[in-house]
Each structure stands twice: as structure tokens, then as C-alpha cells.
Amino acid sequence: MSGPHRLAAVLILGLALLLAAFADPGHGSRDVTDDDRASIAAPVDAEVAVPDAPTLPSSTPRWRSQRVLPERGMLIAYYGTAGSGSLGVLGESSPKKAFRRLQRAAAPFERPGRPVRPVFELIVSVADARPGKDGDFSHDIRKAGVRRYVDAARELGALLVLDIQTGRTDFLKVARRWSWALEQPHVGLAIDPEWRVRRGQRPGQVIGSVRAGEVNRTSAWLSRLVVEHDLPEKLFVVHQFRTSMVRHIGRIKQRDGLQLLQHVDGFGTPGQKLDTYHAVARPDIFAMGFKLFYDEDVHRMGAKAVHRIRPRVRFVSFQ
Incomplete structure (x- = not known):
């Protein structure tokens, strides 16, 4: 075989070996990529950078991905305690009947693109005029x-907020x-x-108060x-109608x-x-x-009036 033909045969054999080396056994051959060509062209003794193993993204916590306030929407609540209408409308009937009534009350607040x-909101710890066994x-x-x-609430697709009126006891202890x-x-x-009173005070005789530190704890x-x-994001609600009810309010922390x-x-x-x-x-x-009272309010405000309030109201409860 002459020199030119011998050189051609060597080149053909080398190409065949190269293609065989990059074949994917069991899945047929694949095209040679630019990365393959780069590695072939590199000198044998060159240091080849090995990429780090891919890092799988950690799953997003539910409290970041599942917000409790509807986007641009509102929460509408019925307030009270179980089995009694004396503390609010929620306890005047069964949960299912209260839910149907709540739906009717909430409907006027809905706007296009602004769901409700x-x-x-269920009072689960109720303030008393008497000390009780634990004082x-x-x-x-x-x-x-x-x-x-x-x-x-789970079956009906509603949220439930547990309201605590703790008398002389720390909010955290009761929570x-x-x-x-x-x-x-x-x-x-x-x-x-x-309803959070200090030693020597009684609920109903004074308007209670709480320090920011207790709220933060x-x-x-x-x-x-x-x-x-x-868990998904939760509501943490602080009721207030006087500035004195939450002392050092500016120190309250986001969580x-x-x-x-x-x-x-x-x-x-x-x-x-x-004004309040x-x-x-x-x-x-x-x-x-913002709260709307069925009995105590004079000319109770409707949905349109509430929507006009600024700063904007995101949660309305009926009592």
C-alpha cells in the first residue's frame, strides 16, 4: 500500500475508533458534541475541570407559597363562641348554618379579581368576672x-381563628x-x-392591655x-380599639x-x-x-364604605 493510501486507511480507522468510543451501549450512537470535541482536543496531561454535582433546589416552605390573605382580596369573618349568641353571631346557630349566613354577608364585599x-373567629378562652379555681x-x-x-371549617373551606381572652394569664401560656x-x-x-388584665384588676371593670414583649413571645x-x-401561613390577629391597649406597639416583630x-x-x-x-x-x-357590629353600630357601614377606608381593610368581622 502506497504512502498516501496507508495514511488514508489510518485516518479512517482512527475515526471509526473515535465514534465507537462515544457510542451509548444499548441506546445506539449519539452525535459528538462541542464538549466532546473540546475534551478530545485537550492535551492528555491537562487538568480537566470536573463540574460540581447538581444541587437539587430545596422545596419552598408552605408558609412562603401559601399565603393566608387572598391576593388583592379580603377575609370576612363571623365572630363569637360555641353554643351561645351572647358573645357574637357565630354561636347563634350550628357551624354550617353560620357558614351559609356568613356567605351572604360576605358576598357584597367581593369584587372582580378581588375574592373573599x-x-x-371562635372565642376559645373567655374572660370572666370571677377568678375561677385558678384565679x-x-x-x-x-x-x-x-x-x-x-x-x-376544614370541610367548608373556611379559615378558623382561635380568639383568646386570658384575664390575668399570659397570652403565650393560654395559646x-x-x-x-x-x-x-x-x-x-x-x-x-x-381582656388581658394585671394583678388587682378584673376583666370588664377596666380595659386591659399587653406589652409588645408578650405579643412577640x-x-x-x-x-x-x-x-x-x-404549615401554610397563619393569621396572628391583635384586637385593639385604644392606643393604650398595646404598649410599645412599634416594637412588635414580623415573624x-x-x-x-x-x-x-x-x-x-x-x-x-x-376616628377610632x-x-x-x-x-x-x-x-x-375592621369590625362591624350588628347591634352596637349606628347605621352600620356597608361593603362600599368599608372598601373606601384607608389604610385599606383586608379583614372584616361581624359580631
């Missing part, structure tokens, strides 16, 4: 009654007693400083519950997994209610809530 979501001027309602609302319910993904927490505990159990909401509870004429709202509202810290 129903909420039961804290508060009592818990029966677990069976609370469980009924936990189950009903811990309801951890079995707060571990449910649709259950949030509300604290009511009106309670929200920190609830935040840990959300994060550790990988992972919680939507802080300030609920302004003043009653009276529309003008009186708006504007005096108390801290939209730099909270999303804003």
Missing part, C-alpha cells in the same frame, strides 16, 4: 366544641393549651388585650409551630409564617368608627382589620 374568603379570671371552652369548628388545634393548617390565632412560639410543621393583622374593634356611628380606626391603625406593622 370566609373565616370563623386567672378566664376559662377555656370545651375541646369538643372547638373540635367541632375545626372540623367544620400553648390550644396547640393541638393550631397545628391544623387552616387554624390561626387572635389575642384580645381588652406569643408570635415567636406560633411562628416556630408553623415552620417546624411546614416567618405569620401574617400579622391589627383588628380595630370600635363601635358606634361611621364617623366614630373611622385612624387613631389606632399601624399599617406599617400589620395588615388591617
Whole structure:
């Protein structure tokens, strides 16, 4: 074989070996890529950079991906306790009947692209005029009654907010007693400083108050519950109708997994209610809530009037 023909044969054989080396056994051959060509062209003794193993993205926590406030929408609630209408409309009937009535009350608040979501706000720790066996001027309602609302809210697609009126007891201590319910993904927490009194005081005789530190300890505990159990974001509601009810309010901290909401509870004429709202509202810290009273309000405000309020109201409860 002459020189030129021998050279051609060597080149053909080399190409065949090269293609065989990049064949994918069992799946047929594949085209040689630019990366393959680069590695072939590199000198044998060159240091080849090995890419790091791909890092799988960690799953997004539910509290980041599942927000409790509807996008541009509102939450509409019925407020009260189980088995009694004396503390609010929620307890005047069964949960299912209350839900149907709540749906009718919520309908006027809905706007195109601004959905409403129903909420039961259930008082589970009720302030008392007498000290009781433990001397804290508060009592818990029966677990069976609370469980009924936990189950009903889940079945009906509603949120449930547990409202605690703790008398002389720390909010955190009482909240811990309801951890079995707060571990449910649709259950949030509300604290009511009106009924948080100090030693020597009695609920109903004075307007109670709470320090920001106690609020922060309670929200920190609830935040840990959300994060550790990988729960959706929860509501953490602070009721208020006087500036004195939450001392050092500017020190209240934001928490992972919680939507802080300030609920302004003043009653009276529309003008009186708006005066209270504007005096108390801290939209730099909270999303804003507003209460409508069936009995105590004079010329109760409708959905249009509530939509006009600024700072914007995101949560409305009926009592």
C-alpha cells in the first residue's frame, strides 16, 4: 500500500475508533458534541475541570407559597363562641348554618379579581368576672366544641381563628393549651388585650392591655409551630380599639409564617368608627382589620364604605 493510501486507511480507522468510543451501549450512537470535541482536543496531561454535582433546589416552605390573605382580596369573618349568641353571631346557630349566613354577608364585599374568603373567629378562652379555681379570671371552652369548628371549617373551606381572652394569664401560656388545634393548617390565632388584665384588676371593670414583649413571645412560639410543621401561613390577629391597649406597639416583630393583622374593634356611628380606626391603625406593622357590629353600630357601614377606608381593610368581622 502506497504512502498516501496507508495514511488514508489510518485516518479512517482512527475515526471509526473515535465514534465507537462515544457510542451509548444499548441506546445506539449519539452525535459528538462541542464538549466532546473540546475534551478530545485537550492535551492528555491537562487538568480537566470536573463540574460540581447538581444541587437539587430545596422545596419552598408552605408558609412562603401559601399565603393566608387572598391576593388583592379580603377575609370576612363571623365572630363569637360555641353554643351561645351572647358573645357574637357565630354561636347563634350550628357551624354550617353560620357558614351559609356568613356567605351572604360576605358576598357584597367581593369584587372582580378581588375574592373573599370566609373565616370563623371562635372565642376559645373567655374572660370572666370571677377568678375561677385558678384565679386567672378566664376559662377555656370545651375541646369538643372547638373540635367541632375545626372540623367544620376544614370541610367548608373556611379559615378558623382561635380568639383568646386570658384575664390575668399570659397570652403565650393560654395559646400553648390550644396547640393541638393550631397545628391544623387552616387554624390561626387572635389575642384580645381588652381582656388581658394585671394583678388587682378584673376583666370588664377596666380595659386591659399587653406589652409588645408578650405579643412577640406569643408570635415567636406560633411562628416556630408553623415552620417546624411546614404549615401554610397563619393569621396572628391583635384586637385593639385604644392606643393604650398595646404598649410599645412599634416594637412588635414580623415573624416567618405569620401574617400579622391589627383588628380595630370600635363601635358606634361611621364617623366614630373611622376616628377610632385612624387613631389606632399601624399599617406599617400589620395588615388591617375592621369590625362591624350588628347591634352596637349606628347605621352600620356597608361593603362600599368599608372598601373606601384607608389604610385599606383586608379583614372584616361581624359580631
